[in-house]
Amino acid sequence: MVRVARALLVSQVALMGEYRAEIALWALSGLLPFIMLALWRQAPAGAALGLGPEGLDRYFLSAFLVRQFSVVWVVFAFEEDALLGRLSPYLLQPLHPLWRYVAAHLAEQLTRLPFAAAIVALFFAFNPGAFWWPSPGRLLLAWLATLLAFAIGFLLQSLIAALCFWSEKASALERLLFVPFLFLSGLLAPLAAFPPGVRAAAQWTPFPWLINFPARLLAGLPVDAAAGLGAQLAWIALLLPAALLLWRAGVRRYTAMGA
Amino acid sequence: MAGQLLRYGLTLRLYALTLRRFWGTAIAGQLEYQLNVLIELLAAAANLAGSLFILSLFFAPSAAGGSSPALGGWSWPQALVVQGIYTLLDGVATTWLRPNLGAIVTHVREGTLDFVLLKPIDSQFWLSLRTLSPAGLSELALGLGLIGWALPRTGAVVGPHQVALALVLLAAGGLILYALWFLLAATSIWFVKTWNATEVLRAALTAGRFPVTAYPPGLRLLFTLVLPVAFLTTVPAQALLGRSSGGWVAGSLLMAAISFALSRSFWRFALRHYTSASS
Numbered sequence: 001m002v003r004v005a006r007a008l009l010v011s012q013v014a015l016m017g018e019y020r021a022e023i024a025l026w027a028l029s030g031l032l033p034f035i036m037l038a039l040w041r042q043a044p045a046g047a048a049l050g051l052g053p054e055g056l057d058r059y060f061l062s063a064f065l066v067r068q069f070s071v072v073w074v075v076f077a078f079e080e081d082a083l084l085g086r087l088s089p090y091l092l093q094p095l096h097p098l099w100r101y102v103a104a105h106l107a108e109q110l111t112r113l114p115f116a117a118a119i120v121a122l123f124f125a126f127n128p129g130a131f132w133w134p135s136p137g138r139l140l141l142a143w144l145a146t147l148l149a150f151a152i153g154f155l156l157q158s159l160i161a162a163l164c165f166w167s168e169k170a171s172a173l174e175r176l177l178f179v180p181f182l183f184l185s186g187l188l189a190p191l192a193a194f195p196p197g198v199r200a201a202a203q204w205t206p207f208p209w210l211i212n213f214p215a216r217l218l219a220g221l222p223v224d225a226a227a228g229l230g231a232q233l234a235w236i237a238l239l240l241p242a243a244l245l246l247w248r249a250g251v252r253r254y255t256a257m258g259a
Numbered sequence: 260m261a262g263q264l265l266r267y268g269l270t271l272r273l274y275a276l277t278l279r280r281f282w283g284t285a286i287a288g289q290l291e292y293q294l295n296v297l298i299e300l301l302a303a304a305a306n307l308a309g310s311l312f313i314l315s316l317f318f319a320p321s322a323a324g325g326s327s328p329a330l331g332g333w334s335w336p337q338a339l340v341v342q343g344i345y346t347l348l349d350g351v352a353t354t355w356l357r358p359n360l361g362a363i364v365t366h367v368r369e370g371t372l373d374f375v376l377l378k379p380i381d382s383q384f385w386l387s388l389r390t391l392s393p394a395g396l397s398e399l400a401l402g403l404g405l406i407g408w409a410l411p412r413t414g415a416v417v418g419p420h421q422v423a424l425a426l427v428l429l430a431a432g433g434l435i436l437y438a439l440w441f442l443l444a445a446t447s448i449w450f451v452k453t454w455n456a457t458e459v460l461r462a463a464l465t466a467g468r469f470p471v472t473a474y475p476p477g478l479r480l481l482f483t484l485v486l487p488v489a490f491l492t493t494v495p496a497q498a499l500l501g502r503s504s505g506g507w508v509a510g511s512l513l514m515a516a517i518s519f520a521l522s523r524s525f526w527r528f529a530l531r532h533y534t535s536a537s538s
Contacts, residue, residue: 022455029458035466038474043330045317172295175302183309193316 004095005103012107023108026071027115033064034123036188049192051221057130058219059190061123062142066214067187068116069109070150074101078161079171091251098158098247105154134220141225142218148232149210155239156206162243165250180205186212206235299394307346307401310468314342317473331473338470339409340499344429344492345468347402351433352440352461353395359387360444360457367447373535383526387441406499415500425498428508431515432491436464438518439486441526448529467492487514 016023037060040046046056078101081087090097124131134142156177163170182188184207191199191212202208209232216223318328318335330338363386366372376382410417443456463486466474471482471489482488490511497503 021450025455025459029455029462031459032462032465035463038478039317039330039469042473042475043317044328045319048319169295172298176298176305179302179305179309182306183312188313189316193319195319198312 008100008103009107012103013110016104016107016111020111023111024115027068027112027119030064030067030071031119033060033067033187036060040189040193045193049190051190051192054130054132055219055221056190057127058132059215059221061120061130062215062218063187063211065116065120065218066142066146066149066211068112069146070153070210070214071109072105072150072153072157074098074105074154075157075161075164075171075174077101077104079164079169082164083168087254091254098243102154105150132220134218138217138220141229142214145214145217145225145229145232148229148236149214152206152232152235152239153210155236155243158243159239159246162246162250165254181207181210184208185210186215190216203231206239209235296393300397303350303397303401307398307405310342310346311339314338314468331470333470333472334413336409336412336414337496337500340406340413341470341492341496342468343402343405343409344432344495345402346398346405347429348432348436348467348491350395350398350400350402352436353398354392355388355395356437356440357395357457358390358392360440362386362389363444364447367533370535372533376530376533382530383441383523387437410499413500415502417499417501421499421501424503424508425495428490428495428498428503428511431511432495434515435487435490435518438515438522439464441522445522445526445529448533464488464491470496483510487518490514 037056040049040056040060041053049056051059078087081090087097090100157174160170160173160177163173184202184205186208191202191208194202209228213223213228213232217225217228314330315335317330318338320328328335333341363372366375366386375385378385415421439460440457443460446456466478466482466486467488471479471493474482479489483490494503494507494511497507
């Protein structure tokens with residue numbers, strides 16, 4: 001079991017290492033939180049949030065970091081594998097194919113790490129006033145929350161990926177998932193800026209737990225850690241059986257492309 | 260006799276089956292397409308709704324009261340005009356730029372660029388306008404609708420003058436956008452896999468959703484001179500609102516001319532380095 005996991009991870013890290021330049025560009029394409037930070041810092045509405053200028057800086061930097069390490073692309077990889085027929089040998093192996101994608105994602109995050117660190121260093125170089133060290137407890141909690149956020153995102157996309165068994169273009173559906181994620185997760189505006197009604201409604205979707213909650217933990221802003229982790233675990237408890245069931249139903253009707 | 264009948268029957272059945280398969284896949288393909296168009300429409304509408312929601316957060320009535328809130332000196336309906344122009348240009352990118360310029364990468368990788376170059380037609384023209392993706396048309400319509408809704412609410416007097424100037428500046432903005440995309444796509448002659456550089460461009464261009472005056476001075480300079488986002492949305496919006504100045508108009512036209520000339524000469528330069536797929 002451990003040997004399988006190690007072999008899978010080592011091979012995926014080597015594979016991702018070949019795509020360093022591409023991954024650096026992906027890391028760079030996550031700059032959106034910094035654009036939004038520039039706006040929020042200038043706008044009077046930003047001052048009304050009560051986070052203070054450092055609080056805003058730290059929130060958006062944390063949001064950037066959380067996003068970097070919870071990016072999910074399983075539906076695109078899976079769709080390609082299913083269309084090109086690479087899925088068939090994977091299904092024969094005594095290992096759930098989803099594990100292969102989990103390993104690929106973790107390896108990609110590892111490859112991303114130096115680029116993300118460089119962007120953070122650049123941010124502090126321009127903005128030394130915002131520098132902070134999260135307390136070890138907060139850092140651990142934030143890491144855990146980011147990992148859970150990645151798990152939720154991965155399960156959500158696996159649900160859509162499983163639809164590839166029925167439709168050849170299931171990745172188009174991913175857009176319908178990405179749009180509410182973009183606006184409700186807290187990537188563009190901290191949830192504290194939302195009107196109370198919208199905020200309360202958003203809390204019932206998985207999205208704020210993907211960025212807003214881990215980012216607040218990392219930034220050292222006041223946050224109810226127990227409630228947040230509880231919500232994340234609840235979403236995983238809901239999504240995991242759903243994804244596995246849908247996957248199993250899909251495999252049963254899978255006949256390989258062209259058959 | 261019976262055997263021959265059986266053979267006829269089998270052939271007939273085979274034809275019927277094949278025909279059913281043909282029509283089945285054709286209909287399925289069509290349905291898939293319709294579904295995709297529906298999804299794109301839904302996503303575009305949701306995307307616009309989300310953008311408007313985020314924009315509205317900047318206009319939240321402050322607890323202290325005072326003057327009506329503004330973003331970089333732009334009122335809510337004025338900022339909506341900027342947002343509408345952004346949606347319009349994003350629709351242009353989805354409809355023409357992404358499907359056409361995305362294909363350049365494939366042409367380079369698979370060597371089919373040779374066939375394009377052999378055609379007795381300008382290769383940049385062929386590569387830039389070959390196909391069209393109807394998915395972006397919904398964004399074009401939404402953008403136009405938003406501009407049409409917001410413009411009367413700004414209180415600006417919009418005459419034919421303003422509209423004509425805005426159209427010229429919008430065309431200039433479109434040309435700049437095209438040149439940026441094309442420059443990036445052309446680098447695939449050397450690097451082949453530069454397609455996600457366009458993702459970086461897309462992320463950076465979202466800065467154009469907001470009036471450029473809403474950014475701090477350093478970024479304002481960056482978005483005007485280095486990554487000319489200001490000319491894409493803010494300058495045409497200013498023209499529509501009757502707030503444009505000669506300097507910005509001249510700057511926009513100059514930037515468009517330079518970007519287009521640059522994209523032409525860069526393409527020629529890139530082709531000199533093109534060595535086809537297998538060599």
